[in-house]
Amino acid sequence: MRRALLALALVAASLTACSADEPFRILAGSEVADLEPLLKESGVEVEFTYTGTLDGAEQVARGDAGDYDATWFSSNRYLSLIDGAREKLSTQTKIMNSPVVLGLKPAKAAELGWDAKPVTWSDIATTAAANRFTFGMTNPASSNSGFSALVGVAAALSDAGEALDAQTISAVTPRLKEFFSAQKLTSGSSGWLADAYTARPDVDGLVNYESVLLGMREKLTLVYPSDGVVSADYPLTLLAGSDRKEQYDELVAWLRTPETQRKIMTATHRRPIVPGVALAPEFGSAPLVELPFPNRRSAADELIGAYLNQVRVPARAVFVLDTSGSMEGDRIDSLRTALVTLTGADTSAYGTFSRFRNREQVTLLPFADRLKGQQDYQVPETGPEAVLGQIKTYAESLSADGGTAIYDALRAAYEQPVDPGRYSSIVLMTDGENTDGSEYLDFQLYYQGLPAEKKAVRTFVVLFGDSDVEEMNEIATLTGGAVFDARNGSLAEAFKEIRGYQ
Amino acid sequence: MRRRLLGVALAVLLGGGVVAALVLGNLGSGVTVVRGVIGSEKKPFFDDPQVKAAFAKHGLQVEVDTAGSREIAAGVDLSTYSFAFPSSAPAAEKIKKDRGVAATFAPFFSPMAVATFEPIVATLTQAGVVSGTTFDIKKYLEIVDKGTRWDALPGSAYKARKRVLLTTTDIRTSNSAAMYLALTSYVANGDDVVRGADAKVAERVSPLFLDQGYSESTSEAPFEDYLAMGMGKTPMIMVYEAQYAARLFAADGSISPQMRLLYPSPTVLSKHTLVPFDENATEIGRLLTDDPEFAELAAKHGFRTADPGVFAGLAEGTPLTRDLVDVVEPPTYDHLEQLVAMIEERYL
Numbered sequence: 100m101r102r103a104l105l106a107l108a109l110v111a112a113s114l115t116a117c118s119a120d121e122p123f124r125i126l127a128g129s130e131v132a133d134l135e136p137l138l139k140e141s142g143v144e145v146e147f148t149y150t151g152t153l154d155g156a157e158q159v160a161r162g163d164a165g166d167y168d169a170t171w172f173s174s175n176r177y178l179s180l181i182d183g184a185r186e187k188l189s190t191q192t193k194i195m196n197s198p199v200v201l202g203l204k205p206a207k208a209a210e211l212g213w214d215a216k217p218v219t220w221s222d223i224a225t226t227a228a229a230n231r232f233t234f235g236m237t238n239p240a241s242s243n244s245g246f247s248a249l250v251g252v253a254a255a256l257s258d259a260g261e262a263l264d265a266q267t268i269s270a271v272t273p274r275l276k277e278f279f280s281a282q283k284l285t286s287g288s289s290g291w292l293a294d295a296y297t298a299r300p301d302v303d304g305l306v307n308y309e310s311v312l313l314g315m316r317e318k319l320t321l322v323y324p325s326d327g328v329v330s331a332d333y334p335l336t337l338l339a340g341s342d343r344k345e346q347y348d349e350l351v352a353w354l355r356t357p358e359t360q361r362k363i364m365t366a367t368h369r370r371p372i373v374p375g376v377a378l379a380p381e382f383g384s385a386p387l388v389e390l391p392f393p394n395r396r397s398a399a400d401e402l403i404g405a406y407l408n409q410v411r412v413p414a415r416a417v418f419v420l421d422t423s424g425s426m427e428g429d430r431i432d433s434l435r436t437a438l439v440t441l442t443g444a445d446t447s448a449y450g451t452f453s454r455f456r457n458r459e460q461v462t463l464l465p466f467a468d469r470l471k472g473q474q475d476y477q478v479p480e481t482g483p484e485a486v487l488g489q490i491k492t493y494a495e496s497l498s499a500d501g502g503t504a505i506y507d508a509l510r511a512a513y514e515q516p517v518d519p520g521r522y523s524s525i526v527l528m529t530d531g532e533n534t535d536g537s538e539y540l541d542f543q544l545y546y547q548g549l550p551a552e553k554k555a556v557r558t559f560v561v562l563f564g565d566s567d568v569e570e571m572n573e574i575a576t577l578t579g580g581a582v583f584d585a586r587n588g589s590l591a592e593a594f595k596e597i598r599g600y601q
Numbered sequence: 602m603r604r605r606l607l608g609v610a611l612a613v614l615l616g617g618g619v620v621a622a623l624v625l626g627n628l629g630s631g632v633t634v635v636r637g638v639i640g641s642e643k644k645p646f647f648d649d650p651q652v653k654a655a656f657a658k659h660g661l662q663v664e665v666d667t668a669g670s671r672e673i674a675a676g677v678d679l680s681t682y683s684f685a686f687p688s689s690a691p692a693a694e695k696i697k698k699d700r701g702v703a704a705t706f707a708p709f710f711s712p713m714a715v716a717t718f719e720p721i722v723a724t725l726t727q728a729g730v731v732s733g734t735t736f737d738i739k740k741y742l743e744i745v746d747k748g749t750r751w752d753a754l755p756g757s758a759y760k761a762r763k764r765v766l767l768t769t770t771d772i773r774t775s776n777s778a779a780m781y782l783a784l785t786s787y788v789a790n791g792d793d794v795v796r797g798a799d800a801k802v803a804e805r806v807s808p809l810f811l812d813q814g815y816s817e818s819t820s821e822a823p824f825e826d827y828l829a830m831g832m833g834k835t836p837m838i839m840v841y842e843a844q845y846a847a848r849l850f851a852a853d854g855s856i857s858p859q860m861r862l863l864y865p866s867p868t869v870l871s872k873h874t875l876v877p878f879d880e881n882a883t884e885i886g887r888l889l890t891d892d893p894e895f896a897e898l899a900a901k902h903g904f905r906t907a908d909p910g911v912f913a914g915l916a917e918g919t920p921l922t923r924d925l926v927d928v929v930e931p932p933t934y935d936h937l938e939q940l941v942a943m944i945e946e947r948y949l
Contacts, residue, residue, distance in 0.1 A: 262814030374855035391814025
């Protein structure tokens with residue numbers, strides 16, 4: 100009888116803890132946000148929380164996704180490679196499909212003859228090396244479309260025919276360099292990339308999901324490489340710790356009805372996964388060969404590492420950092436920690452990929468009522484530890500005092516020479532309002548007078564403490580950057596996220 | 602009374618509010634909810650309204666979760682389930698032993714088969730791997746040994762630069778891949794069932810799995826890719842015959858005119874075996890095995906049952922074969938596990 104009583108107590112507890120009225124909670128990649136409106140018709144109340152693919156994968160693997168019933172990323176492939184992640188997942192069901200392909204401005208596609216004949220990744224890499232076109236792509240370390248593209252290009256260029264391993268990756272690195280020499284735009288997310296592209300007439304196209312490319316307002320010619328692609332299959336995945344199996348089944352059944360599949364296809368340009376739903380003409384008739392995806396974590400990490408350290412156009416990152424008196428205490432501690440995180444102190448995969456890269460130029464511009472000096476670092480091609488150590492030591496010595504001259508400091512960042520062989524960006528972190536020196540309007544006038552190559556340098560703004568939200572937003576809009584909010588979260592997380600855009 | 606209260610409590614804990622309502626409703630109407638964990642390829646069967654109705658006639662409602670059969674045997678916490686229903690006899694044998702279960706039920710079975718497309722059949726026929734509807738594993742292994750790619754096969758209409766490899770599920774989690782290992786290891790071992798950790802055999806069959814790259818953990822997912830995305834993604838795939846047969850019998854248009862089913866030689870039978878942990882689950886096992894209504898429903902879902910006539914009736918006039926030839930036995934659970942473990946090491 101004692102067992103029965105205990106059981107009844109548990110019943111009472113569980114009835115209060117889990118009510119059927121609560122929404123079904125999904126931890127999702129930002130790329131499925133376009134499905135949120137459609138899901139309102141499903142009859143299941145769903146609540147989305149968005150995160151990056153890699154970041155989300157690590158949350159799940161660590162067991163930190165306990166508040167959620169399901170995940171919905173563009174792919175579970177990377178997640179499945181992380182130790183301990185598979186056990187956290189219950190049933191997974193693919194909902195739709197979208198290959199990662201190249202979209203080019205129609206005139207450029209015609210000029211290259213790619214609108215009329217089959218093209219391989221190898222052709223594309225050769226043309227890229229000859230500077231005949233440029234493109235934008237998301238960062239493979241923070242976004243699945245970039246990672247899928249990198250895997251696809253590497254698999255196709257390696258000429259191996261089987262899944263990539265460490266040896267093939269190092270052999271294919273020179274060819275990858277050719278291909279990525281044409282990359283002029285990067286981003287931490289697919290959506291932001293599409294927006295940033297619109298503002299950059301000098302970039303000829305994008306490597307992205309077919310669905311994003313078909314959804315662009317300005318029509319693109321899609322190039323489906325004949326040697327293969329890597330596709331996203333968007334598995335809605337029940338987490339093993341969830342007790343909402345019924346809602347999951349209901350949602351999946353609804354998503355996979357032919358009617359919903361057709362709606363998804365029309366509204367989001369993704370291919371249906373359910374057999375028997377006819378493809379719309381916009382998808383064309385090119386046969387899609389799916390390239391093998393790595394099945395070892397080491398190979399996936401090696402590929403991302405090679406991209407960041409050897410293949411990509413190297414970055415030049417300028418950090419404009421508020422070290423005024425108001426930063427005293429916890430705030431300056433957070434700033435020190437955030438910078439140290441980027442020197443390799445965070446050993447999670449996401450943390451490792453966020454660190455300052457080999458070949459990267461890093462400039463730290465701490466300021467108060469005036470600049471407190473300029474620190475320039477050049478991370479070498481190999482053996483980055485010594486320079487990372489210097490950055491760490493300097494970051495740990497930062498102290499807070501003085502007023503806040505935001506625009507003088509930001510202007511100093513734009514005074515830095517621009518190297519056409521690098522991808523330059525500025526990070527502006529401040530915890531309060533401008534109290535000294537020039538005003539926002541002064542900066543605006545200054546910026547508008549800058550030459551094109553300097554105007555192309557974006558400022559990524561971090562909101563912290565008592566930032567002036569309106570002015571910070573204006574800076575991001577003016578320079579084509581973006582705003583990251585660390586007021587309620589950690590400064591280190593915001594810095595890591597920004598790394599995807601550098 | 603004590604047992605019933607516990608039952609209610611567990612059901613509430615397991616399924617939340619909805620199940621609670623069902624069980625509470627239960628006390629009046631006499632419907633018993635039974636939960637099981639099954640291989641994904643049987644999910645359509647348990648989801649079928651006719652199957653649900655047939656169970657309801659006996660006062661039963663069966664709720665299932667899916668997992669790879671190897672996960673069911675060695676990963677999933679079985680304590681929350683009334684039965685496990687993996688897709689192979691070796692996996693069921695392991696669970697039976699671990700849980701001290703007296704009797705199991707093997708209500709239906711399905712041979713392993715190769716689902717592919719006409720242009721692939723033509724190419725592989727020319728290469729000597731396929732004759733008629735037979736897929737010769739020995740010849741196939743020779744092609745894999747050489748690292749042959751599709752575009753290198755004479756007369757290949759499939760111009761992909763990918764290696765000639767059957768798509769399978771992940772050998773580390775799923776039964777259909779383990780069944781594939783059973784039949785390929787038989788050939789690699791000189792036409793003999795593998796008895797232990799044979800390094801030479803492991804060496805030869807490892808590329809069949811590793812060189813594919815990422816593979817899925819359940820057999821439904823890649824089969825769906827085969828159906829929906831066609832030859833580009835999945836030129837040929839190892840399936841349970843039942844997966845293909847169910848689609849064929851349903852005549853839902855998912856089997857397109859270019860699709861073909863081949864039988865590997867040798868093949869193994871996947872014996873879907875239900876391991877019951879309580880009385881209700883034993884009743885489910887009995888019904889599935891003995892009740893002709895369930896045998897007919899199982900055949901509709903492509904499974905072969907004890908009475909060969911049921912399946913043969915449906916298969917009449919289809920490419921499905923009535924008589925299976927060259928069927929070999931899979932290795933024991935332990936021997937198969939040892940072989941899998943040796944392949945698993947190579948993923949690191």
